[in-house]
Amino acid sequence: MGHIVSTETQRSAAQDLAAAVSEMDGITAEVLERSSGTSPRNVVVVNCPPERWRVLAENLRNTQGVDYCSMITGIHWPEGGPEKNWEVIYHFLRMAVSDPPVIGGMVEPIITDPTKVGGIRVPLEIEVRINLPETREPSVASVQDIWVGADWNEKETWDLVGIDFEGHVGMRRVLQPHETPTGFHPLQKQHKLRYHDFEEMYDDAQGFLRKPSDAGKIK
Numbered sequence: 001m002g003h004i005v006s007t008e009t010q011r012s013a014a015q016d017l018a019a020a021v022s023e024m025d026g027i028t029a030e031v032l033e034r035s036s037g038t039s040p041r042n043v044v045v046v047n048c049p050p051e052r053w054r055v056l057a058e059n060l061r062n063t064q065g066v067d068y069c070s071m072i073t074g075i076h077w078p079e080g081g082p083e084k085n086w087e088v089i090y091h092f093l094r095m096a097v098s099d100p101p102v103i104g105g106m107v108e109p110i111i112t113d114p115t116k117v118g119g120i121r122v123p124l125e126i127e128v129r130i131n132l133p134e135t136r137e138p139s140v141a142s143v144q145d146i147w148v149g150a151d152w153n154e155k156e157t158w159d160l161v162g163i164d165f166e167g168h169v170g171m172r173r174v175l176q177p178h179e180t181p182t183g184f185h186p187l188q189k190q191h192k193l194r195y196h197d198f199e200e201m202y203d204d205a206q207g208f209l210r211k212p213s214d215a216g217k218i219k
Helices: 007-022 050-062 150-161
Strands: 028-036 039-047 068-076 086-094 124-132 139-141 164-166
Touching: 007 028, 007 039, 007 050, 007 124, 050 124, 050 139, 068 150, 086 150, 124 139, 150 164
Parallel strands: 039 124, 139 164
Antiparallel strands: 028 039, 068 086, 086 124
């Protein structure tokens, strides 16, 4: 507990980052407080048009010290209207850990006085939301070359949702079989698969609640 950055320090750093990126053309950001267990945290939520994504990504990495892409969420919104038919959400962390010392072949932990941490050294969580208009070929620019963590996550998002990432090197199926038909991405709503209002197959996928065919009959 003695090495935790205070909530006040984190909130101030989050507000600084949100204010900085909000000055960029077409980009807005806000700070939201969320809780996980008993630890409240401040998350910077950024809304970015697809054509400004690469500019924002380079700013986050090079100016704001955002150093880790932890996850990408892709969503198909057929009911979202012509301006929000698809959505990509990048999840980032600013961990502010680089070049830890290696002693005797082992990486040693870096112990930092949390009261002296400031600026882009304050750890933060950032979400970037990118809305895509109605289209049969949704795509955004890849950031595989900026964050190595985006490599697998962009593959997975394309595989499952069908959102392409322009410029991604080595795009391929990673969860679906390699022989999966071109154009099939199971989390697109038209496929009527899991959680898409199709109840026969997936309400009890493991069969734990199924009754034998003679249940209730007089024996």
